Amino acid sequence: MEINDLPKLHSDFSVDCVVFGFDKGELRILLIERAEEPFKDYLALPGNLVYDNENIDQAANRVLTELTSLNDVYMEQLYTFGDVNRHPQGRVITVAYFSLIKVKKHTLNPLSTYAKKAQWCAVADLPPLAFDHQLILEKAYKRLQNKIRYQPIGFELLPEKFTLSQLQQLYEVILEKPIDKRNFRKKILSFGLLIELDEKQKNVSHRAAKLYKFNKTRYNNLKKMGFSFEL
Amino acid sequence: MEINDLPKLHSDFSVDCVVFGFDKGELRILLIERAEEPFKDYLALPGNLVYDNENIDQAANRVLTELTSLNDVYMEQLYTFGDVNRHPQGRVITVAYFSLIKVKKHTLNPLSTYAKKAQWCAVADLPPLAFDHQLILEKAYKRLQNKIRYQPIGFELLPEKFTLSQLQQLYEVILEKPIDKRNFRKKILSFGLLIELDEKQKNVSHRAAKLYKFNKTRYNNLKKMGFSFEL
DNA sequence: ATAGGATATTGTATAAATTACACTAAGTTT
DNA sequence: AAACTTAGTGTAATTTATACAATATCCTAT
The missing domain is CATH 1.10.10.10 (Winged helix-like DNA-binding domain superfamily/Winged helix DNA-binding domain)
Structure with missing residues (x-):
């Protein structure tokens, strides 16, 4: 597929997904290994640019569908990160999403253009992440810790x-x-x-x-x- | 000031502020009356575009400072609204902020370019608002109702x-x-x-x-x- | 078959928190 | 001084939270 076949992009506006899973007694998140600069070979949250003709929620769902065989997944908007310097190559505002999935029900799809592979990583033991994704993850984890106490969302995992x-x-x-x-x-x-x-x-x-x-x-x-x- | 003196704008990216106050026994929000199309003469949340060289939080603070004599105000990010059709003239993604202020301590500044005047309106009895601002307000009100129960933020009002x-x-x-x-x-x-x-x-x-x-x-x-x- | 290992399942007594509820006090107005 | 308005206060009953340990069931190894 040529670049010109793609829908027109908002070049500075993206979504990133914090996808939690629970497996082998550990809380995990879905991370991709970046194939390109910046942060080549770093682990990063799956994300993508938002198309001009789609809602933000749709963009987030699209990112998730590209990675997994999506199947009635819990997803909500988390927070928007837009500091001027959060991306080394220019301003990129990103809306982070928070997602809970049943690991067993989903198989990870292989490869996409910008990423080498997607993998489940234990939250308790992560290497440094690309961009400000560490910050985004921390916010997501706090949300999970709070929310699980007053909404029955644990079952989604x-x-x-x-x-x-x-x-x-x-x-x-x-x-x-x-x-x-x-x-x-x-x-x-x-x-x-x-x-x-x-x-x-x-x-x-x-x-x-x-x-x-x-x-x-x-x-x-x-x-x-x-x-x-x-x- | 000429338009060219202004910092460069992200033409499609804005902030809107839901500013709560408490006065005469009623919960109120700060609304401006729009002086221009679209939604001329409607009440709307105060908002503005985000400059290329400022963080989103800064943009929100700027909007608030333009309206009131800001003075250690409680403010947090609320939610990002970006549906394709939320703005009749094209796609505008907006990050909504949630703010609590002590009405008595702040005087409303007069006029700005796009708005006729700012005024405190009782939340309980509002006319239809411009754009999707009704939706934004509802989200903010729910946040307030939840948050006041587990964080001592009432004092900010x-x-x-x-x-x-x-x-x-x-x-x-x-x-x-x-x-x-x-x-x-x-x-x-x-x-x-x-x-x-x-x-x-x-x-x-x-x-x-x-x-x-x-x-x-x-x-x-x-x-x-x-x-x-x-x- | 039986003993040992692993996890499942169950109840009670005590402490703490929540709820429901009504009268007196202080100051103001007439 | 009587009437009005809001401030201020305590207790008993109920509900909820906490701390805590023994037996049941099923599997494995001998």
Whole structure:
């Protein structure tokens, strides 16, 4: 595809996506390795310019679709970063998005023009990132830590069917503190938002735990009636 | 000043400010009346284009300074609105800011090129606004309603010295619900963030109430140590 | 088959926070 | 001095949060 085939660009206006996933007991984000200067070989948030004829949300969704096989993903706008010197080659204002996905449900698509490859990286142990992406990530992580306490968004990071221990571990990792098991279960079940399935974990080398599903419909109904989730 | 004397503009990139104030028992916002098309004679949020050589936050501060005699104002970025059709004359992406000011401390500056006049309007009773400013205001109002419950930002809307009844009324107006007087006082005083002054209200035709000041220094210290304000 | 290992599951007592609620005090106006 | 207006105050009942440990189930290894 030639450059002239592409839609006209706003040359100074972009989106970047902070895509969180939860896998192997760790909180991870999706990063690409840059193939070009500036910040060649650095890890960076996936991002792209915003086309003249698309909304910003659409641009962010496009970036995500290019990387993964998108499938009803949680996404919200995070913050806009526009400091004069945030990009070494001129002014680029970027709107950062915050996204939560179920790692297992998505396969990473290979290659794109500007990036070598996309990979899941543990948030706890990251190298320096390109541009001001460290700053963007920090903002996103704080948002996640706050939001998970008063909105049931943790489920977006887990498989459809999960155990209470998995859910608890997710909260512990994100909030970076241990939680009492009995109190956690009591509390989370008290909302009546979990459906207990007639099914158990498989292939574990110990007692298998019951599986649960998040009752999204019920949550949406309760929300309309002023219900508030608060862990 | 000639147009050519102005710094170079990003023609498609602006800021808009939602400036809240509290006066005569009502929550108000600062609006300007547009002097030009589009939306001539409509009320609109104060805003302006972002210069090439200034950060977005600076642009927002500039807009506010042009309107009021700025004086340590609370301001934070709210959200970025960039739908393709939000501006009838072409694509304009705007970063909205959210600001709280003490009405009494600020005098409104007269006139600017594009606006007839700035005025405080009660949020509860507004005419249709220009562009998508209604949407922006709604987002800002929700932010205020949420944030006032877990951050002591209400004080930004009151005079330095205030009574507990004034504070309570502020919360009642913003949260749109009545609050029990005794419980409110117990709770708000329990944080230890209010300094009781040796002074009372003046010129009221009934028993004068004690005046209080918000102890910002103490709040900042406590915050560092993990204290959380929550009403 | 059985013992040992791993995680799942469950309840209670105590402390803390929230809620509901009504009268007296102080100053002003008539 | 009576009437009006807002300020200021405490307690009991309920709800919610916290701290804490033993048994159940299933798998693995011997």
